[in-house]
Amino acid sequence: MVTTNDPNKYQSHKSRSHGNGGGHDHDHADAPVERIEHDLDYFQVRVLALAEILKEKGILTTDEMRRAVEDIYSKTPAIGSRVVARSWADPAFKERLLENAAAACDEMEINTSGINHLVALENTEEVHYMVVCTLCSCYPRPLLGQPPTWYKSFPYRSKAVADPRGALKDLGYEVPEDIELRVVDSTADCRYLILPRRPAGTEGWSEEKLTALVTRDSMIGVGNALTPAEFEAGAGALLG
16 A cells, blocks of 8 residues: 655566566657557457467356456546546545545545555646556556557657657647656556646536546546536537
8 A cells, every 4th residue: 555656666666566677668769659549459369369268168158258358347537537536626635645545545435456556646837747657558447447559559668768758749748848747657566646737717616527627648647637628629529
């Protein structure tokens, strides 16, 4: 259970947590980050093949696999959005979240026991955090669901370290030059939830209404929360 919001405490965990050398994909640092959301990669194909073998040998049934998949996909960014919205609406909760993220999530009956250490980091007018897993795809799945394909890609994992502002620009987001950009490395030991800045013009909004402004990308640190105008424009496009 984490009792600190200092990401530096966990930097040394990377090399031993993944067990595959502790290196980075520097050859891909110059490649642009493509916003690929869904793609059946090599490892997913292998998993599907393994599942078929387990089913054929009677080790797992189709129903057991279905329930496991349903549990995985029941976790979506909407869960993390609720946590962020609560932190915006309740300053005391935000303090508890930054101090001990797992315990604060427990208050909302959100189970994060599948994460060894959960750390919440707040983006401010002075500092902006972005998350990367440099060696694989460590991600706070109980809060954000499955990671997007671009998050697992070699270009993102490399460029986020070598040229983080360039990686963000590839994804359509630019951090102002006067804001310090800090990259935190997600590991098997520690996962991060980024608290984006609360948009202006949301004073007096309910927690439920605020939740709609929190995007997945803003909780990874590769985007901002939606402004009220952006949310209204998106809702209008869906209705119109």
